[in-house]
Amino acid sequence: MKTIKGPAIFLAQFVGDEAPFNTFDGICGWAASLGYKGVQIAAWDGRLIDLKQAAESKTYCDELKGTAAKHGVEITELATHLQGQCVAVNPAYDDALDAFAAPEVRGNPKARQEWAIEQVKLGARASRNLGLDAHVTFSGSLAWPFLYPWPPRPAGLIEAAFEELARRWRPILDLHDEVGVDACFELHPSEDLFDGTSFERFLALVDDHPRCCINYDPSHFRLQNLDYVGFIDVYHERIKAFHVKDAELRSTPKQGVYSGYSDWPDRAARFRSLGDGDIDFTAIFSQLSVHGYDSWAVLEWECAIKNREDGAREGAPFIADHIIRVSETNFDDFIDQGADTEAVNRALGLNR
Secondary structure, eight states: OOOOHHHHHEEEEOOOSSSSTTOOOOOHHHHTOOOOOEEEEETTTTTOOOOHHHHHEEEHHHHHHHHHHHTEEEEEEEEEHHHHHTSSSSSGGGHHTEEESSSTTOOOHHHHHHHHHHHHHHHHHHHHTTTEEEEEEEOBBSSSGGGOOSSSSTTTTHHHHHHHHHHHHHHHHHHHHHHEEEEEEEETTSSSSSSSSHHHHHHHTSSSOOOEEEOOOOHHHHHTTTOOOHHHHHHHHGEEEEEOOOOOOOSSSSSOOTTGOOOOOGGSSEEOTTSSSOHHHHHHHHHHHHOOSSEEEEEEEOOOSSOOOHHHHHHHHHHHHHOOOSSSOOTTEEEEEEEEHHHHHHTTTTTT
């Protein structure tokens, strides 16, 4: 068993154009003032990091770490969700996902894909320069528009989509292996990797690549009505990062998992601030600890109702209260009977 580190916070939802949210120094000070010990950096936001420079310069990375340390916090991981999403884009989403890419590659799917692959590779190299062992990202999606099998899909469509996804990601995973960093896919609806079955399909096609790992986020599993605690028991060896994010599924006579195209506040399946949803975090932290997860517990705040600063303020004590300082002894060690062969034989009736 291991003790989880934290609390930490994913900065993506809090970066802004006003102080203290507009600089890495300022936002680290803000996070520390709320009780956070770590920050996860959105590697697409230039207000937080110059990703190319971080990939090329350990000196620059040492300066970033020093800025964080000045406030008593550590950098937990880099996140390249937006870039990872652009590694594989179904044409249905070309216009929407162009907004995630650099201006010079918009309107050019091939150039956008090449840019995205290079960005994720930069994320791996920058992670190594920062002394980090894990890097969080999305897989992108080619098959997602065909999720529900009606009308019937052309035979072989899903297989072809995953083979192409694996082809694009294999060299990225190899680079991660070269630099010693795990690529942690956040399993997320709208990505082709969104549950255990889709992750296994991909994993088989990349030959069980040792760097193909998981950023565990129970909110996306709750909204799919998936057993998010059992997931830990099955996939704990691949879980190398952890987003602490709450959600609720409140089925009604009118809505279920798909939520009828409603806006977030009106959905039966919606994200909530920590403690406001229905996820059993006591069970989650217990099982992660039992299986030896000893990296960071990182708040990812997304709530359809609550103000983000209130969510951030409440998140640090919530995570701290759920982190289990694991026992170094067994609770019944005070009854020390020692190794006694005769006593064992008597207890089993073997001496009769």
